[in-house]
Amino acid sequence: MKKIAIFISGRGSNMKAIMEQCQHGILKGIAEPVLVFSNKVDATGLDYAKSQGIETACIESLGLKRAEFDRQVVDLLAGYKIDFIVLAGYMRILSPVLVQAYPKRIINIHPADTTQHQGLHGYEWAWENKLPETKITVHYVDEGLDTGSIIAQGTVDLRGAENLDEIERRGLAVEHKLYSETLKMILLGTR
Numbered sequence: 001m002k003k004i005a006i007f008i009s010g011r012g013s014n015m016k017a018i019m020e021q022c023q024h025g026i027l028k029g030i031a032e033p034v035l036v037f038s039n040k041v042d043a044t045g046l047d048y049a050k051s052q053g054i055e056t057a058c059i060e061s062l063g064l065k066r067a068e069f070d071r072q073v074v075d076l077l078a079g080y081k082i083d084f085i086v087l088a089g090y091m092r093i094l095s096p097v098l099v100q101a102y103p104k105r106i107i108n109i110h111p112a113d114t115t116q117h118q119g120l121h122g123y124e125w126a127w128e129n130k131l132p133e134t135k136i137t138v139h140y141v142d143e144g145l146d147t148g149s150i151i152a153q154g155t156v157d158l159r160g161a162e163n164l165d166e167i168e169r170r171g172l173a174v175e176h177k178l179y180s181e182t183l184k185m186i187l188l189g190t191r
């Protein structure tokens, strides 16, 4: 069983989906969430994690230099013997301090094809460009902004979607499924 830390900054719907799969789904016996970490004290996802009896930790990143903050994160994680860090709506670019401490062991989900669109507002980008479909990307994390190697992608059919909410709703449904499926392959070493 691999120990994972899930990193969030906000509502944490991907975190919730992963935790459910760990409890009674495809990640049962494969992944054990030992920590939910946030860089925002008011991340609402922390409440859900606590309600599930998962340990939570927060270091407020506001005002700290990237490397200084990540050094504190690495020190915090050292106590947990984490195998993988799973970023789930974690709104912060990682510095080499953190990336090099967990080489090929930090994973992210991005709401667009990272070869086409990096950074924020992936669903807005799909909506504004009237794309008939978009791709969700699960990738390894390096020091760039959504530049790490791609592990898996899932297609979201956007035809007939009438507004941004609908785009996001369809996209998140794919995210929630794709992330756990991909994590399973990574953790089992089949990907």
Ligand code: GRF
Pocket: 008, 010, 011, 012, 013, 014, 015, 088, 089, 090, 109, 110, 111, 175
């Ligand atoms: C998701 O769209 C994810 O792809 C992106 O940030 C959003 C986080 O949503 N990285 P949630 O906090 O998991 O609900």
